[in-house]
Amino acid sequence: xxxxxxxxxxxxxxTAAEATVLSGHDLLIEGNRFAAxxxxxxxxxxxxxxxxxxxxMLAMPGLINTHAHAPMVIFRGLAEDVTLEKWFNDYMxxxxxxxxxxxxxxxxxxxxxxxxxxxxTAVADHYFYMDETAKAVEKAGxxxxxxxxxxxxxxxxxxxxxxxxxxxxxxxxxxxxxxxLAPHSPYLCDQEFLRVCVKKAQQxxxxxxxxxxxxxxxxxxxxxxxxVTPVRYVEQAGILEVPTILAHVCGATPEDIxxxxxxxxxxxxxxxxxxxxxMGFAPVIEFRRAGIPVGLATDGxxxxxxxxxxxxxxxxxxxxxxxxxxxxxxxxxxxxxxATQESARVYGQPADLGxxxxxxxxxxxxxxxxxxxxxxxxxxAASLIYQARAGDVHTVIVDGQILMRDHQLLTLDKAxxxxxxxxxxxxxxxxxxxxxxxxxx
Amino acid sequence: xxxxxxxxxxxxxxTAAEATVLSGHDLLIEGNRFAAxxxxxxxxxxxxxxxxxxxxMLAMPGLINTHAHAPMVIFRGLAEDVTLEKWFNDYMxxxxxxxxxxxxxxxxxxxxxxxxxxxxTAVADHYFYMDETAKAVEKAGxxxxxxxxxxxxxxxxxxxxxxxxxxxxxxxxxxxxxxxLAPHSPYLCDQEFLRVCVKKAQQxxxxxxxxxxxxxxxxxxxxxxxxVTPVRYVEQAGILEVPTILAHVCGATPEDIxxxxxxxxxxxxxxxxxxxxxMGFAPVIEFRRAGIPVGLATDGxxxxxxxxxxxxxxxxxxxxxxxxxxxxxxxxxxxxxxATQESARVYGQPADLGxxxxxxxxxxxxxxxxxxxxxxxxxxAASLIYQARAGDVHTVIVDGQILMRDHQLLTLDKAxxxxxxxxxxxxxxxxxxxxxxxxxx
Numbered sequence: 001x002x003x004x005x006x007x008x009x010x011x012x013x014x015t016a017a018e019a020t021v022l023s024g025h026d027l028l029i030e031g032n033r034f035a036a037x038x039x040x041x042x043x044x045x046x047x048x049x050x051x052x053x054x055x056x057m058l059a060m061p062g063l064i065n066t067h068a069h070a071p072m073v074i075f076r077g078l079a080e081d082v083t084l085e086k087w088f089n090d091y092m093x094x095x096x097x098x099x100x101x102x103x104x105x106x107x108x109x110x111x112x113x114x115x116x117x118x119x120x121t122a123v124a125d126h127y128f129y130m131d132e133t134a135k136a137v138e139k140a141g142x143x144x145x146x147x148x149x150x151x152x153x154x155x156x157x158x159x160x161x162x163x164x165x166x167x168x169x170x171x172x173x174x175x176x177x178x179x180x181l182a183p184h185s186p187y188l189c190d191q192e193f194l195r196v197c198v199k200k201a202q203q204x205x206x207x208x209x210x211x212x213x214x215x216x217x218x219x220x221x222x223x224x225x226x227x228v229t230p231v232r233y234v235e236q237a238g239i240l241e242v243p244t245i246l247a248h249v250c251g252a253t254p255e256d257i258x259x260x261x262x263x264x265x266x267x268x269x270x271x272x273x274x275x276x277x278x279m280g281f282a283p284v285i286e287f288r289r290a291g292i293p294v295g296l297a298t299d300g301x302x303x304x305x306x307x308x309x310x311x312x313x314x315x316x317x318x319x320x321x322x323x324x325x326x327x328x329x330x331x332x333x334x335x336x337x338x339a340t341q342e343s344a345r346v347y348g349q350p351a352d353l354g355x356x357x358x359x360x361x362x363x364x365x366x367x368x369x370x371x372x373x374x375x376x377x378x379x380x381a382a383s384l385i386y387q388a389r390a391g392d393v394h395t396v397i398v399d400g401q402i403l404m405r406d407h408q409l410l411t412l413d414k415a416x417x418x419x420x421x422x423x424x425x426x427x428x429x430x431x432x433x434x435x436x437x438x439x440x441x
Numbered sequence: 442x443x444x445x446x447x448x449x450x451x452x453x454x455x456t457a458a459e460a461t462v463l464s465g466h467d468l469l470i471e472g473n474r475f476a477a478x479x480x481x482x483x484x485x486x487x488x489x490x491x492x493x494x495x496x497x498m499l500a501m502p503g504l505i506n507t508h509a510h511a512p513m514v515i516f517r518g519l520a521e522d523v524t525l526e527k528w529f530n531d532y533m534x535x536x537x538x539x540x541x542x543x544x545x546x547x548x549x550x551x552x553x554x555x556x557x558x559x560x561x562t563a564v565a566d567h568y569f570y571m572d573e574t575a576k577a578v579e580k581a582g583x584x585x586x587x588x589x590x591x592x593x594x595x596x597x598x599x600x601x602x603x604x605x606x607x608x609x610x611x612x613x614x615x616x617x618x619x620x621x622l623a624p625h626s627p628y629l630c631d632q633e634f635l636r637v638c639v640k641k642a643q644q645x646x647x648x649x650x651x652x653x654x655x656x657x658x659x660x661x662x663x664x665x666x667x668x669v670t671p672v673r674y675v676e677q678a679g680i681l682e683v684p685t686i687l688a689h690v691c692g693a694t695p696e697d698i699x700x701x702x703x704x705x706x707x708x709x710x711x712x713x714x715x716x717x718x719x720m721g722f723a724p725v726i727e728f729r730r731a732g733i734p735v736g737l738a739t740d741g742x743x744x745x746x747x748x749x750x751x752x753x754x755x756x757x758x759x760x761x762x763x764x765x766x767x768x769x770x771x772x773x774x775x776x777x778x779x780a781t782q783e784s785a786r787v788y789g790q791p792a793d794l795g796x797x798x799x800x801x802x803x804x805x806x807x808x809x810x811x812x813x814x815x816x817x818x819x820x821x822a823a824s825l826i827y828q829a830r831a832g833d834v835h836t837v838i839v840d841g842q843i844l845m846r847d848h849q850l851l852t853l854d855k856a857x858x859x860x861x862x863x864x865x866x867x868x869x870x871x872x873x874x875x876x877x878x879x880x881x882x
Contacts, residue, residue, distance in 0.1 A: 076828075077820035081772045114813040275759035276827070278768050305827035306814055318716035318756070327719045331522045372555040373747055373831070375859050376866045379518035386717070386746035387517075390814070391832030418816050425817045 002050070002400065004029040008040045009054035009366065010380055011356055012061070012336070019336040021380045027059055029362040032174065032400035036358055050402070056370040057394055058380055061354050062121025062143075062363030063309040064343040066295030067209070067247040067268030069127045071107030073114065074421055074428055076301040084215065084277050088440035090433060092302060096128075097435035098428050104129040106420040108136035111307055113412050116142065118308045118390035119365035121398045124245055124268065124297075124347055126182045126209050130162075134169045134177055141403045141411045143363070145245075145347060147182025147209040151438055152189035156196055163200045170206065176399055178206075178348070180245070185211035186230045186237075187218060188438065194237035207243035207348060210234065215279045219251035221441075231256035240265055245346060247297070250274055250282040257283065261290040266346030269338075270299035271315040277303055281323045284316065284338075285330065294338050295346030308390045313339050317385055332381050366395040443491070443841065445470040449481045450495035450807065451821055452797055453502070453777070460777040462821045468500055470803040473615065473841035477799055491843070497811040498835055499821055502795050503562025503584075503804030504750040505784040507736030508650070508688040508709030510568045512548030514555065515862060515869055517742040525656070525718050529881035531874060533743060537569075538876035539869050545570040547861040549577035552748055554853050557583065559749045559831035560806035562839045565686055565709065565738075565788055567623045567650050571603075575610045575618055582844045582852045584804070586686075586788060588623025588650040592879055593630035597637055604641045611647065617840055619647075619789070621686070626652035627671045627678075628659060629879065635678035648684035648789060651675065656720045660692035662882075672697035681706055686787060688738070691715055691723040698724065702731040707787030710779075711740035712756040718744055722764045725757065725779075726771065735779050736787030749831045754780050758826055773822050807836040 006027040013020050026043050028036040036043065045051050079091035104127065115123060122143035125133055130148040137144040146169060148162035159181070166179040181201045183189040189197070189210075201208050213219050213230040222230045231252060234240060240263035247268045252260070260267075267287050274281060284294050296312045298304045313335060320330040344354025352361045367388055374383045374392075396404040403411050447468040454461050467484050469477040477484065486492045520532035545568065556564060563584035566574055571589040578585040587610060589603035600622070607620040622642045624630040630638070630651075642649050654660050654671040663671045672693060675681060681704035688709045693701070701708075708728050715722060725735050737753045739745045754776060761771040785795025793802045808829055815824045815833075837845040844852050 074817065076817065077823045080820060080823050080827075081769055083768055087768075110813060110816060117813060272759065275763045276768060278762045278766050281763075305823070308814070315759075318713065321719045322716045322722075325719050327524055327528075327717060328522055372551060372558060372855060372859070373749070375551055376515065376517065376862050378866065378870060379521060382518045382521050382746070386521075389830045389832050391830055414813060418813070421817050425819065429819060 001031045003046070004050045004052065004397065004400065004402070005043060005045055006052045006054050006059060006364070006366070009057055009059040010369070011037060011059050012381070012384070013356070014336050014340050019333045019381045021058065027356065027364065029397065029400050032362055034356060034358050034360050034362050037356060052366070052395060054366050057366040057368050058384065059356060060365050060367060060384065061340045061356055062365050062396070062398060063119045063339065064295060064347050064353065065115065065120050065123040065298055065307065065309055066245060066266070066343055066346045067270060067297035067299060068123050068125050068307060069300035070111035070115070070123055070125050070307060071104045071127050071133060072300035072302050073111045073307070074103055074107040074424065076305060078429055079302050084279065085440055087277060087303065089436060091431065093436035093438045094431045094433050095428065096437050097432065098430060099128060101129040101132050103424055103428065105132035105136055106417060106424070108133040109140065109412060109417045110421050112136060112140040112142055113409060113414050113417055115307050116140065116396050116403050116409060116412070117393060118310065119367065119393040119396055120307065120309050121363045121365065121396060122347060122353065124209060130165055131168070137177055138173045139411065141401050142398050143176045145178045145180060147180040150183045150189065152183070152193040156193065159196050159200050163204055166204050166206055174399060180207045180209045182209045186222065186233045191233065191237040194234060194239055198238040198242060201242045207245065208239055209245040210239065210247065212246040212249050213251035213256065214248040216251040219253065229253055229256050231259055235259055243348060248282060250280045252283055257286055257290050257292070260292050265292060267292060267294045268297040268346060269294050269312070269316060270297040270304060271312055271319045272305070273299040273303040275315065275319065281319055284320050285324060293342045293345040295343035296339055309339070310388050310390055313385055332385060335385050336381060362397060362400040364397045365393055368392045368394040442472045444487065445491045445493065445838065445841065445843070446484060446486055447493045447495050447500060447805070447807070450498055450500040451810070452478060452500050453822070453825070454797070455777050455781050460774045460822045462499065468797065468805065470838065470841050473803055475797060475799050475801050475803050478797060493807070493836060495807050498807040498809050499825065500797060501806050501808060501825065502781045502797055503806055503837070503839060504560045504780065505736060505788050505794065506556065506561050506564040506739055506748065506750055507686060507707070507784055507787045508711060508738035508740060509564050509566050509748060510741035511552035511556070511564055511566050511748060512545045512568050512574060513741035513743050514552045514748070515544055515548040515865065517746060519870055520743050525720065526881055528718060528744065530877060532872065534877035534879045535872045535874050536869065537878050538873065539871060540569060542570040542573050544865055544869065546573035546577055547858060547865070549574040550581065550853060550858045551862050553577060553581040553583055554850060554855050554858055556748050557581065557837050557844050557850060557853070558834060559751065560808065560834040560837055561748065561750050562804045562806065562837060563788060563794065565650060571606055572609070578618055579614045580852065582842050583839050584617045586619045586621060588621040591624045591630065593624070593634040597634065600637050600641050604645055607645050607647055615840060621648045621650045623650045627663065627674045632674065632678040635675060635680055639679040639683060642683045648686070649680055650686040651680065651688065653687040653690050654692035654697065655689040657692040660694065670694055670697050672700055676700055684789060689723060691721045693724055698727055698731050698733070701733050706733060708733060708735045709738040709787060710735050710753070710757060711738040711745060712753055712760045713746070714740040714744040716756065716760065722760055725761050726765060734783045734786040736784035737780055750780070751829050751831055755826055773826060776826050777822060803838060803841040805838045806834055809833045809835040
């Protein structure tokens with residue numbers, strides 16, 4: 001069994017009471033799990049063991065991206081400074097009519113390279129041609145929870161087809177790959193369609209990943225059209241009976257929050273996209289007060305521009321302090337709880353991920369805190385939220401395998417990936433409005 | 442005369458109409474000014490010339506930080522998750538009672554190392570023991586516009602004393618160092634005190650750097666105490682007659698904006714601090730519509746945590762889109778105008794800084810756009826706002842001198858600076874509330 005000894009790190013520990021940082025500790029990995037965390041010097045390196053010197057670095061659980069459309073990096077930068085309606089109808093959905101399976105494969109590899117470099121070890125992804133994303137994840141060595149997106153107007157047949165995708169990939173790659181069903185949203189999938197999705201999810205024993213109440217405008221539109229909010233609409237269709245990842249929910253009413261609190265639902269929170277598309281802020285503080293877990297997310301890179309969860313962490317804390325009108329909310333402890341254990345809960349693996357502790361799966365990120373922008377290091381936990389940049393991520397381990405060491409990717413050939421993506425730019429950036437794959441109303 | 446030839450760069454050009462990026466251009470620097478920008482290959486390297494290969498990099502004007510308390514990095518992380526009132530009275534002002542001149546020297550060097558690494562080539566700084574900051578700037582090779590902070594209750598004698606500081610340093614270090622008067626704010630300096638500052642500024646031929654209407658709460662308090670807003674209060678004292686840097690002004694009323702538009706005033710905008718301390722958003726769009734220039738800023742690192750102007754740029758654009766409720770405002774063109782020419786105007790050197798053009802002072806930053814997070818590179822101008830991180834800054838030149846090349850600082854010894862700052866941590870972090878230097882009411 002392969003073992004890795006990380007020596008002399010700062011160790012992030014997030015308990016129910018506080019976020020603390022242990023200094024001078026060693027972290028032992030055996031196979032794909034943590035075996036021990038002890039004061040430095042208590043474990044002697046053994047023959048054949050990989051030893052990593054982590055002096056000046058903070059070890060933290062691998063970051064989890066609870067909602068993305070990762071392969072969309074291939075369109076990054078093509079829809080700037082436009083309203084949400086134009087973003088969908090004049091840009092994204094025409095652009096996606098160009099999409100071919102191989103684009104998704106190379107786009108996913110590029111996205112995984114960017115995410116590994118930023119310490120993101122797992123992603124709940126929601127897109128098209130998902131076998132291609134699964135192959136890319138297999139190769140990269142990360143974790144993923146994959147859902148093949150469905151629009152109601154493409155017919156019920158998709159539910160069996162994407163269910164077959166779930167069966168092909170569920171718990172493959174040593175358990176690193178899991179799958180869900182992924183109806184797009186209540187505004188593009190009606191209750192009849194959603195009810196069949198629930199039945200299929202229950203048959204397969206998986207959850208559902210769906211966009212919900214993305215803005216207060218959508219909530220208003222749903223009230224006008226259906227007489228109920230989007231949350232109530234999906235509840236009526238039974239969606240909330242299975243474990244769900246609910247993306248965004250910026251348009252939640254107090255009644256919606258009370259409904260969601262009764263179900264095994266998790267919220268995926270992508271604040272940069274909300275700022276950039278002026279979607280309003282999600283009520284993160286109210287969700288958590290009601291016991292609904294919140295996970296960090298990036299959404300796709302055409303709205304978010306990056307797949308950087310440290311950036312989402314910072315923007316969540318900044319945005320919620322602004323929204324509440326006081327700096328005393330969304331504290332360091334709250335923010336780091338969301339970034340670790342709560343994201344693991346939304347991702348559906350709270351027992352195995354989101355914590356550095358013996359017995360947990362060995363997903364760990366070393367963040368270099370030696371840079372000038374972290375000095376003097378009075379509060380490493382604050383540094384992680386308010387100073388750390390993706391470029392500070394030094395080493396990344398997933399499932400006991402080193403994916404990046406000293407900023408060098410070990411499983412992916414970045415130059416080759418970028419070259420493949422570049423060759424596609426001219427074709428992918430063509431925009432034919434009449435060819436749009438869907439309409440946002 | 443020393444010359445530098447930067448070859449094959451992308452070149453950021455911001456005109457009144459648009460922000461564009463030229464590809465494949467060379468940039469020639471002779472002495473401390475740009476001599477030419479021409480398509481790559483037209484200029485042959487000459488003997489003894491420094492040649493920099495900038496393939497894959499974007500050349501942009503050096504970033505300007507229009508309001509900071511840079512040496513405060515020495516207290517970074519010591520006041521988290523607290524209200525503005527507690528931040529001042531229970532943390533900052535007690536902590537600053539520990540301050541000694543040598544702390545300011547080493548703190549300024551650390552801040553300059555962080556800023557150079559982030560592409561920040563000029564800072565308008567407002568703090569104490571400013572001779573120490575000037576010595577640090579002289580050594581680092583950057584530009585600075587320095588003001589020695591004054592509190593009214595320390596007496597009128599300060600005005601002569603800080604005026605003497607202005608005379609010692611104005612236009613030294615080949616013009617890299619300039620100086621201003623720096624009364625703290627109207628809530629800590631009354632009109633009598635401010636009037637004497639104006640007279641002194643006029644005698645010296647310099648401007649005034651002051652905090653103003655930092656929150657709407659301050660505007661309310663001023664209305665209750667003085668019957669006028671802070672903007673009107675300083676106008677009555679004559680402050681706006683001289684060129685000013687007005688820090689924050691989040692509490693501006695529509696009437697305040699109309700007043701400011703009549704004077705040579707510039708706004709320093711530090712959005713991360715406003716988010717983190719829940720101070721509300723400044724009306725950036727309204728300021729600019731009235732013709733008042735806005736410059737980017739970081740404030741001090743105890744509120745802002747970083748001195749990273751690329752981060753301020755991103756947060757300004759995100760925050761203003763959110764505030765306006767539409768993504769169509771604060772466009773790429775607006776944001777990059779603010780980051781370049783408008784910041785140069787607030788900084789008081791619009792003729793010489795903020796533009797890559799023959800004849801301008803040679804302050805230029807090379808931002809590496811080869812990383813995975815910039816690919817594929819459809820829109821380099823969008824990348825600069827929404828993807829670039831301080832760590833992408835590769836090379837920094839100020840006044841024709843290379844301060845950082847390939848991420849290596851050439852004028853500062855970072856390890857020595859960090860070591861000196863660390864030795865001060867125990868003493869600096871002592872907090873004696875009774876020893877506070879000032880009180881915020």
